[in-house]
Amino acid sequence: MYYLAQYPENPPGYVHLSTSSEWEPWLNGVIPAGLHADVRGRLRSNLKHIFVGLEMKAALIVPHATRVSNRAVLFEPYCQLITFEFCVGVFSVCEGIGSAIWLRNQNDDGAAAPRITPDNWIGALVAEADPHGALNLDNKVRGVKAVRNKIHQDQLGARTEIDWHAFGYDQSFVPAKDALGILMQLNAADIPAATNLRP
Numbered sequence: 001m002y003y004l005a006q007y008p009e010n011p012p013g014y015v016h017l018s019t020s021s022e023w024e025p026w027l028n029g030v031i032p033a034g035l036h037a038d039v040r041g042r043l044r045s046n047l048k049h050i051f052v053g054l055e056m057k058a059a060l061i062v063p064h065a066t067r068v069s070n071r072a073v074l075f076e077p078y079c080q081l082i083t084f085e086f087c088v089g090v091f092s093v094c095e096g097i098g099s100a101i102w103l104r105n106q107n108d109d110g111a112a113a114p115r116i117t118p119d120n121w122i123g124a125l126v127a128e129a130d131p132h133g134a135l136n137l138d139n140k141v142r143g144v145k146a147v148r149n150k151i152h153q154d155q156l157g158a159r160t161e162i163d164w165h166a167f168g169y170d171q172s173f174v175p176a177k178d179a180l181g182i183l184m185q186l187n188a189a190d191i192p193a194a195t196n197l198r199p
Helices: 020-030 037-065 076-105 118-129 137-151 169-190
Strands: 002-005 013-015
Touching: 020 037, 020 169, 037 076, 037 169, 076 118, 076 137, 076 169, 118 137, 118 169, 137 169
Parallel strands: none
Antiparallel strands: 002 013
């Protein structure tokens, strides 16, 4: 249990965060069993720690963005930065699981570390988690990727000037959390009970 903030008009606010090991049952259920054991193990290890980081960021971003009073929880530029970091984490989860699903569909165990294009892993992820398109997962994941790409650059000086408003709560955090929530429905029974990422 982590103490976040105490407002004069409200009782102390707490958020329950899961441990990384509590994410393992959910990850075991969504990472295809046909992958090479080392590939599954590395992916599970990476993603379970990303999930704990996402919980901590959400625990700071949501109270800041939804505060009743004018009292800020975070220094505004820091809120934009951790919103960007939240999107990067969600991108990593989507890319990892989408790639694993794509590999399974190709009867590839991933041991040779093939390069998987974004269209391939996004397509595989959407086909698994939102096959009829009713939840708009494709657009949400591509939106998360677009936010992640705003700071990522392949060569020095290639990035255009950043509009920091693009890292706002409604523009970036909400769609990213929605995308994660859709993905979490794949194995909803094994989501850690205490997580604040629950859809």
